[in-house]
Structures are given as structure tokens and as C-alpha cells.
Amino acid sequence: QVQLQESGPGLVKPSQTLSLTCHVSGGSITTNYWSWIRQPPGKGLEWIGYITFSDATYYSPSLKNRTSISRDTAKNQFTLQLSNVTPEDTAMYYCARVLGGATYDYWGQGTQVTVSS
Numbered sequence: 001q002v003q004l005q006e007s008g009p010g011l012v013k014p015s016q017t018l019s020l021t022c023h024v025s026g027g028s029i030t031t032n033y034w035s036w037i038r039q040p041p042g043k044g045l046e047w048i049g050y051i052t053f054s055d056a057t058y059y060s061p062s063l064k065n066r067t068s069i070s071r072d073t074a075k076n077q078f079t080l081q082l083s084n085v086t087p088e089d090t091a092m093y094y095c096a097r098v099l100g101g102a103t104y105d106y107w108g109q110g111t112q113v114t115v116s117s
Contacts, residue, residue: 002027004095004108012089012115018082022095022108029053029076033098036069036080038091039110046091050098051078085115 008020022034035050049059051069059067063082071078082089092112096104 002097002106004097004106006093006095006108006111008093008111008113010112010114012085012113013117014086014115015084018080018085018089018113018115020080020093020095020111020113021077022079023075023077024097025076027097027106029071029078030073034071034078035096035098035104037094037096037104039094040088040091047102048080048082087115089113090115 003025005023006020007023012018031053033050033052036048037045038048039045047060048063049057049067049069051057051071055071057069066083068081069078090113092110094110095108097106099105
């Protein structure tokens with residue numbers, strides 16, 4: 001059974017960089033694609049980007065200039081960094097394993113991030 005667990009600060013100040021980590025157990029990040037997704041309050045899910053089994057990365061065009069996804073294979077985890085955050089980046093952030101296209105078969109429980117001074 002694949003399990004994902006997000007971790008990181010719940011509160012980030014405007015203009016700072018949001019950094020979240022997703023630890024994976026029961027599966028290897030050197031296989032499959034692994035995504036970050038978020039859901040702002042009262043809105044739908046928004047794909048942020050993913051990292052592939054070969055360490056390639058792809059980002060949402062709307063967030064591309066502020067987003068970086070990297071991985072640590074020794075720790076079997078991958079990390080999201082979102083720079084220059086604003087209150088509009090307040091959301092529940094999820095990591096997930098890509099099943100295919102825009103579908104996912106395993107999700108983390110999510111972590112709430114609030115951007116506020």
C-alpha cells in the first residue's frame with residue numbers, strides 16, 4: 001500500500017517561499033509520476049506540477065515562474081517550492097501519485113497552508 005504524507009509550515013508570510021515535502025512509503029519515487037495539487041478555499045482542485053521517475057519536471061503555466069519541484073531519492077520524498085507567495089496561494093496542498101493523465105491513485109491527506117502577515 002502506497003502512502004504519502006505532506007509536511008511543512010502551515011503559515012507563510014507574503015513574498016516568502018512556501019516549501020512542502022511529500023514523503024512516500026510503500027512505493028518508490030523512481031517509478032511513476034508524482035504531483036502537487038492544491039485546493040483554495042471554496043474552489044476546485046488546481047494542478048501545480050509533477051516530477052517524473054526520471055527527475056523531469058512539468059509545471060502549470062500559471063505557476064511555472066514561481067514553482068520548483070525536486071526530489072531526494074535517498075529519503076524517497078519530493079519537495080514543492082513556491083516563491084513570492086501571496087494570500088491567493090492559501091490552500092490545502094496535496095501530493096499524489098499519477099495514475100495517468102489527470103487521474104491519481106494515491107493521495108496524501110493534505111496540509112493547510114495559509115499566507116498571511
